[in-house]
Amino acid sequence: MRRLAELSGLVAPVLLLALVGVVGTFTSRSVQFQFRFALVMAAIVIALYVFVGSSGVVSFGHVSFVAVGGFAAGLTTVPEALKLSLSPDLFPVIASAEVGNAASLAIAAAVGGVFALIVGVPLMRLSGLSAGIATFAVLVITNNVLRNWEAIGPGARTLSLVPETTSFLQATVGVIAVAALAFLYQRSRWGRVLRASSDDPAAAQGAGVDIYRQRLLAFALSGALAGFAGGLLVHLLGSITTQQVYLDLAFLTLAMLVIGGFRSLWGAVVGALLVSGINSLLLTAERGLDLGIGEVTVPTGTRLVTLGAVMALILLFRPTGVTGGRELTLR
Amino acid sequence: MRGTTRWSLLLALVLAFGLAAAACGGDDDEGDGGEAAETGGGGEATDEPIVIGAAVDLTGQMAPFDGPAVTAAQIQVDKLNEEGGVAGRELQLRVIDHQLDPERTKSAAIELIDDGADVLLVTCDVDFATPAVQEAITRGVLAVAPCIGTDQMGPERFGDQGKLAFSIGNVAQDEGAAMAEYAIDQGWMRAATATDNVIVYFQDVVKAFAARYTELGGEVVVEESWTQGDGTIQNVVSALDNANVDVIATSTAFDDMPAMVGGLRSLGNDTPIICGWSCDGNYWLPEGTDNFYLVTYASVFGDDPSDEVKELITAMEEQDQAPGTGGFVTGAAAIDAIAAAVEETGGTEGEALADAFEGFEGLETISGEISFSEEFHSVFGREYRVMEVQNSQPSFVELRAASSPAEIE
Structure with missing residues (x-):
């Protein structure tokens, strides 16, 4: 019974994600696209949660892994001729790589995971604010390298003509897979150890826990999931630029996690979907939203002001997020 | 009690999504109609x-x-x-x-x-x-x-x-070529280029300028580049100030454009600067901008031909x-x-x-x-409008079409 109650912590997020996937299919095509986008955002936020939620260390740099995953998935599915026209100096191995949708997502996850592992080796020795700032530095460095090194990608140009394979099915199955892996990790011995060590580092170290190694594992796993989510994103939009996977996305995904509650998977899912919903509704309202009882139009810019205000209010009145950082379980 | 609150949150979210879908999905029928129009509309008298x-x-x-x-x-x-x-x-x-x-x-x-x-x-x-x-x-x-x-x-x-x-x-190849041909006609034979890598258009205009300019006997002696917003524009300004050329060719916009032009002029450097359409308008011009030239689509200063x-x-x-x-x-x-x-x-x-x-x-x-x-x-x-800016006031100079688009890589 207890095991069932624990498992129920996965049921609620999966149910909600599946529901969004199903409800979305009944809308118009442009709204369907926004629903699919919300699901992909949820995948990114869950990936971020795997590290932040377990370690208690804020990461501003996870969008780097989304970026490398996105570019990896894009570059391995775009025809060689187009890649070379965008970037004639591309490494031959990247120029000639052409794989299917599923393989490109696997590559995205692998690239994200390996990249996170490499940068994690020095970074995971840091704690608190310095770790957060160091991850921000990773974001800036990654963006500049992607933007200027035309041997590994299109540089400042948009990588276009990426096959748009992130259908509702792929988005929903993809995000549920990410949620399931996040759940399995948090229930695992490693997940519990890291969470315990973030609550009381001294006690954890006293009990023989190697915090550095545990953090590195969480960072690499969450980097792999973020890379995978980047793959879903590029296959949704059909194109990617370095600007799309930079500060705006980093702020937005972190805001989603904080608003939802960064200590639980349920919080990550709720935060991502809630903010995506508010975002879409306000964007529509900026142009005029028909509520059936009359059209509501809000001034342009309301969306960003509202998101900022919601985040500030949540931090003030419910610092643990709308879910209180708790899982939704039967207990 | 707490469990009830959390489950009611789930319920509220479900309802919110339902509402959102209903509100946003109201144009479903129009969507279908649109598709019909798209597939059936082309080529038929209607x-x-x-x-x-x-x-x-x-x-x-x-x-x-x-x-x-x-x-x-x-x-x-x-x-x-x-x-x-x-x-x-x-x-x-x-x-x-x-x-x-x-x-x-x-x-x-x-x-x-x-x-x-x-x-x-x-x-x-x-x-x-x-x-x-x-x-x-x-x-x-x-x-x-x-x-x-x-x-x-x-x-x-x-x-x-x-x-x-x-x-x-x-096409940037054409715009850059027109800039180069104008510069050569003014007798400006030594040039510096300043390339803003932020978008392809900016890069290509400058590439096209350099290509046509050298074809016509001009010499590009300094090539500077930066990316809009990377905080290095003042380094570019210093390098251009030391270049000792007849003309500076660029194509940029946004915040770094006034920083570059204003920076050069504040150093007492009055080398003519020539730019493409991206430098059009006077909303960005630093006070007292002189010797600034650009090619654009139309003059918005009351003197379009x-x-x-x-x-x-x-x-x-x-x-x-x-x-x-x-x-x-x-x-x-x-x-x-x-x-x-x-x-x-x-x-x-x-x-x-x-x-x-x-x-x-x-x-x-x-x-x-x-x-x-x-x-x-x-x-x-x-036919571009060549504009000249003196004392921050742009005015129409002449119509100029490039003889052909320049060849760039």
Whole structure:
């Protein structure tokens, strides 16, 4: 019974994600696209949660892994001729790589995971604010390298003509897979150890826990999931630029996690979907939203002001997020 | 109790999503109708309006370019409708402001096409426009950017379906060539170039300048580059100040442009600077800017040589939408070109319209004669307005067409 109650912590997020996937299919095509986008955002936020939620260390740099995953998935599915026209100096191995949708997502996850592992080796020795700032530095460095090194990608140009394979099915199955892996990790011995060590580092170290190694594992796993989510994103939009996977996305995904509650998977899912919903509704309202009882139009810019205000209010009145950082379980 | 609260949160979320879906999904039927119009509309004689969708940015950093172009397009649509429409059909322009958000850019394109758009206007930068362009061309809808200034709208960037992508902007190879030919005619034989790598158009204009300039016997002695917003513009200014050249050629915009020009002038350096359309307008000019030259589509300072252009500016001013740069005229020219293609093909089928566009050679539009080819899906051969800025006041100098687009890699 207890095991069932624990498992129920996965049921609620999966149910909600599946529901969004199903409800979305009944809308118009442009709204369907926004629903699919919300699901992909949820995948990114869950990936971020795997590290932040377990370690208690804020990461501003996870969008780097989304970026490398996105570019990896894009570059391995775009025809060689187009890649070379965008970037004639591309490494031959990247120029000639052409794989299917599923393989490109696997590559995205692998690239994200390996990249996170490499940068994690020095970074995971840091704690608190310095770790957060160091991850921000990773974001800036990654963006500049992607933007200027035309041997590994299109540089400042948009990588276009990426096959748009992130259908509702792929988005929903993809995000549920990410949620399931996040759940399995948090229930695992490693997940519990890291969470315990973030609550009381001294006690954890006293009990023989190697915090550095545990953090590195969480960072690499969450980097792999973020890379995978980047793959879903590029296959949704059909194109990617370095600007799309930079500060705006980093702020937005972190805001989603904080608003939802960064200590639980349920919080990550709720935060991502809630903010995506508010975002879409306000964007529509900026142009005029028909509520059936009359059209509501809000001034342009309301969306960003509202998101900022919601985040500030949540931090003030419910610092643990709308879910209180708790899982939704039967207990 | 706490459990109840949390489950009620789930319920509330479910309800909220249901409501959101209901509110946003209200146009389902229109969407279906749109698809029917899209598949059945092309090439057939019909009384239905010709719908031109515009997925553009009216609030972000492209707003100074997209906004006036869309206003001018609307004025041209109204004008053509007053004259009886196009092929006996009324023109309609439907605009969605996507604020440069890539997700919104794509969903705006989907919404407009589902709503029956026969042609899609997109934002004036190919990188920002890509999600909308891809949506249009994969669904067989002609995508036209009023003022993208690279040759990227076409098959090179978008594969075979790129046949359906065009820009009424100048191909950068042509604009850079016109700048170089003007510079050589002034006797400026030693140049420095300053390349802003932030967008391809900026890079290509400077490349084209350098290519034509050296062909004509000029010498590029200093080549500086930076990326907009990277905080290195003052280093570029220092290097240019030490260059000791006859002219500095650049193509940039946004914040770094006044920083560069103002920085050079504050150092007492009055070397002539020549730029493309991106430097048009006086809203950014630092006080006391002298010896600044640029080529653009139209003069917005009351001295454009074309009466039709002046009338369009007056009409925009009457709507409190006075244009800031000459790029506005491309919005109206886009409508002219679309109208000409519809007249020629008798319908709105994307592939046929694209064939008509590729065949335009010296097509008369409000922005002068424009030409496209299979190679260039952006305009070449346009007569530019060369503008001179003295004491921060731009004025029209001459009309100048490049002898040919420059060859760049």
